[in-house]
Amino acid sequence: MADKSDRSPRSRTGRERIKTLTQAALNADVTVEQVEAVLEDLGDTLTDLNVSTSSLDATLERFNETITRIDELAPRLIGVVERLEAIVERVERIVGIGESVMAPWAVTENAVRGAVNAVRKSTGL
Numbered sequence: 001m002a003d004k005s006d007r008s009p010r011s012r013t014g015r016e017r018i019k020t021l022t023q024a025a026l027n028a029d030v031t032v033e034q035v036e037a038v039l040e041d042l043g044d045t046l047t048d049l050n051v052s053t054s055s056l057d058a059t060l061e062r063f064n065e066t067i068t069r070i071d072e073l074a075p076r077l078i079g080v081v082e083r084l085e086a087i088v089e090r091v092e093r094i095v096g097i098g099e100s101v102m103a104p105w106a107v108t109e110n111a112v113r114g115a116v117n118a119v120r121k122s123t124g125l
Contacts, residue, residue: 119125
């Protein structure tokens with residue numbers, strides 16, 4: 001809108017009007033250049049974001065595949081652990097039996113050692 005306060009239509013010369021319009025056009029041109037630069041940078045940023053998102057998608061797919069493999073492997077691992085626990089149980093029983101079998105031998109050995117030591121002391125060997 002034109003400013004009509006305190007000025008008569010003839011108070012501004014044609015030269016002033018052209019100067020004002022030229023300055024406005026230059027300002028608009030600078031503004032358009034700035035907007036174009038911002039839009040170009042935004043386009044580059046969106047392109048980079050798209051690449052990053054694609055990489056993230058691929059990573060998440062690999063992660064999902066890994067978790068699926070772990071889920072598939074878990075029952076087999078549980079089976080292995082159960083078999084190992086059964087083996088440990090059997091070994092513990094075998095060791096217990098071995099200790100029971102060896103207990104009389106150990107008592108006999110201690111008795112023989114005691115007797116031998118007593119004979120050594122009494123004979124001075």
